[in-house]
Amino acid sequence: MSFTMSRFSWVEVEAHQLEHAKALHSWDEVNLGYLTYEEAKAEADRCLQCGTPYCQDGCPNHNPIRDFIALVQEGRLVDAALLDWQVNPLASCTGRVCAWEKQCEGYCVVRNEGDPIRIGLLERYLGDYALKHLDEIDLSSWVGEGHGEKVAVVGAGPAGMAAAWFLARKGYQVTIYESWYLYGGVMSYGIPEYVLPQRVIDLEMEKILRLGVTLKTGIRVGKDITIQELKEKEGYDAIFIATGANQPATPGVPGEDLPGVMTAKDFLMKATEHLLAKDYSLPDPGPVPVGRRVVVIGAGDTAMDAVRTSLRLGAEEVYVCYRRTEELAPSRTPEIAHAKAEGGRFIYLVNPTRFIPGPDGRLAGVEFVRMQLGEKDASGRQKISPIPGSQFVLECDTAILAVGYRPETDLAEATPGLEVANWGGIVVDQDGHTSLEGVFAAGDCVTGAKTVIHAVHAARHAAEALHHYLMAKRQDPLALLEAATVG
Numbered sequence: 253m254s255f256t257m258s259r260f261s262w263v264e265v266e267a268h269q270l271e272h273a274k275a276l277h278s279w280d281e282v283n284l285g286y287l288t289y290e291e292a293k294a295e296a297d298r299c300l301q302c303g304t305p306y307c308q309d310g311c312p313n314h315n316p317i318r319d320f321i322a323l324v325q326e327g328r329l330v331d332a333a334l335l336d337w338q339v340n341p342l343a344s345c346t347g348r349v350c351a352w353e354k355q356c357e358g359y360c361v362v363r364n365e366g367d368p369i370r371i372g373l374l375e376r377y378l379g380d381y382a383l384k385h386l387d388e389i390d391l392s393s394w395v396g397e398g399h400g401e402k403v404a405v406v407g408a409g410p411a412g413m414a415a416a417w418f419l420a421r422k423g424y425q426v427t428i429y430e431s432w433y434l435y436g437g438v439m440s441y442g443i444p445e446y447v448l449p450q451r452v453i454d455l456e457m458e459k460i461l462r463l464g465v466t467l468k469t470g471i472r473v474g475k476d477i478t479i480q481e482l483k484e485k486e487g488y489d490a491i492f493i494a495t496g497a498n499q500p501a502t503p504g505v506p507g508e509d510l511p512g513v514m515t516a517k518d519f520l521m522k523a524t525e526h527l528l529a530k531d532y533s534l535p536d537p538g539p540v541p542v543g544r545r546v547v548v549i550g551a552g553d554t555a556m557d558a559v560r561t562s563l564r565l566g567a568e569e570v571y572v573c574y575r576r577t578e579e580l581a582p583s584r585t586p587e588i589a590h591a592k593a594e595g596g597r598f599i600y601l602v603n604p605t606r607f608i609p610g611p612d613g614r615l616a617g618v619e620f621v622r623m624q625l626g627e628k629d630a631s632g633r634q635k636i637s638p639i640p641g642s643q644f645v646l647e648c649d650t651a652i653l654a655v656g657y658r659p660e661t662d663l664a665e666a667t668p669g670l671e672v673a674n675w676g677g678i679v680v681d682q683d684g685h686t687s688l689e690g691v692f693a694a695g696d697c698v699t700g701a702k703t704v705i706h707a708v709h710a711a712r713h714a715a716e717a718l719h720h721y722l723m724a725k726r727q728d729p730l731a732l733l734e735a736a737t738v739g
């Protein structure tokens with residue numbers, strides 16, 4: 253097949269990468285993206301500017317990909333970012349952590365014959381460029397005309413940050429309440445520095461605060477102040493809950509509480525707190541000891557982050573142990589590739605049956621049973637079952653459990669009338685309105701563990717619905733006109 257556009261190439265412009273050998277001895281970002289405009293432009297020039305931009309269908313937030321790429325082609329990088337920020341205020345984050353291969357890039361038509369346009373790298377490039385030039389961007393026209401209403405956002409992860417951005421743009425006085433020391437949610441304490449540096453999240457938050465948003469950290473809603481108090485004592489007209497899904501699941505086998513067994517959340521959070529303690533004045537939990545051999549159970553993004561972090565903390569051998577196969581692993585393909593390139597070893601079709609203590613009472617090994625794939629279930633996923641008598645023991649110093657998360661229950665328990673599902677997720681209607689009047693929710697606390705861009709999209713949708721709720725309350729005629737356009 254031939255193509256006549258002179259600038260077109262089927263081959264992508266490759267991003268710069270930190271050498272894996274160097275990466276293991278530093279916490280620096282490994283994927284460095286495009287370093288010059290020439291590189292970004294050459295990649296943008298490969299975009300066919302399709303009449304129907306299928307890439308946007310592949311994005312859970314329907315980012316305006318085709319049009320921001322056109323602006324990159326023209327060298328209008330700030331305009332490209334402003335266009336993206338209309339719907340995605342976390343472009344520099346999603347440009348680093350999205351599963352592009354399954355989302356936007358997976359839908360790019362160029363993929364049929366060559367490399368898809370590297371949409372993630374371009375979004376990261378334009379987002380970073382605009383954040384670097386934030387002082388030159390006048391965001392004042394982005395703040396909507398206010399009517400004095402106050403909105404409290406609970407949680408400063410991607411859903412809470414996005415909600416604050418969209419609500420401030422509607423003119424509300426927004427205050428974010430965050431229980432941790434820092435903002436960013438899982439992007440800060442889960443996704444490691446070498447994937448998404450905190451300085452990037454700092455700038456994204458700085459941008460949001462420039463819309464007049466107030467941020468209060470170290471306050472746990474439900475414990476330090478209740479939802480009812482926010483409404484009745486603090487006078488908030490509406491509340492937006494974005495508390496995520498941060499309760500780690502465990503495999504439920506004997507020995508999980510042995511010293512040396514930890515959840516990926518605790519492990520990654522401590523590693524981050526130690527790393528950032530000095531620069532951000534955080535309490536320092538000290539270095540996390542991992543020993544010589546680490547076993548990571550699970551094969552999602554969290555597991556890959558645990559592998560790569562363990563290697564940086566000095567572990568000599570790190571094994572990913574997963575009950576299905578690599579093709580069925582939930583992690584992003586590039587994350588598995590990074591974990592392998594940095595030295596992670598993979599054992600598939602194994603399930604832990606017990607954690608075994610040594611003479612000192614600490615973890616000494618994990619017993620596994622081998623698994624086999626069987627028939628497909630109703631959802632099309634192959635069932636797995638243990639192979640009788642196939643148990644074996646893998647000796648190790650540390651075991652890290654990365655088998656999923658569900659929402660914490662403390663806020664719901666402290667909030668009478670807030671309906672939650674059996675598994676802990678907050679129940680909302682199609683617009684993100686909870687069972688409590690004027691209380692909306694979005695992100696992982698509603699859906700269970702998903703992704704950053706899903707959290708942004710859900711927050712955008714629920715923020716719009718919250719806006720309609722408040723307009724209707726003040727009997728704003730616009731509310732009636734716009735009511736049909738929510739979404």
Ligand SMILES: Cc1cc2nc3c(=O)[nH]c(=O)nc-3n(C[C@H](O)[C@H](O)[C@H](O)COP(=O)(O)OP(=O)(O)OC[C@H]3O[C@@H](n4cnc5c(N)ncnc54)[C@H](O)[C@@H]3O)c2cc1C
Pocket residue numbers: 349350351406407408409410411412429430431432435436437438439442443471472473474494495496497498520553554555557663694695696697701702703704705707
């Ligand atoms: C280790 C790891 C790696 C991941 N890697 C990726 C990836 O590569 N790409 C991707 O797209 N997604 C990834 N994810 C998933 C992604 O990070 C989440 O889907 C996303 O952060 C959800 O956003 P959220 O705002 O709903 O929740 P969160 O990010 O969990 O934010 C919730 C915030 O609310 C705060 N909070 C909780 N309770 C309260 C309370 N009662 N009062 C006040 N504040 C409270 C929390 O401290 C937190 O800051 C990863 C997740 C993990 C755990």
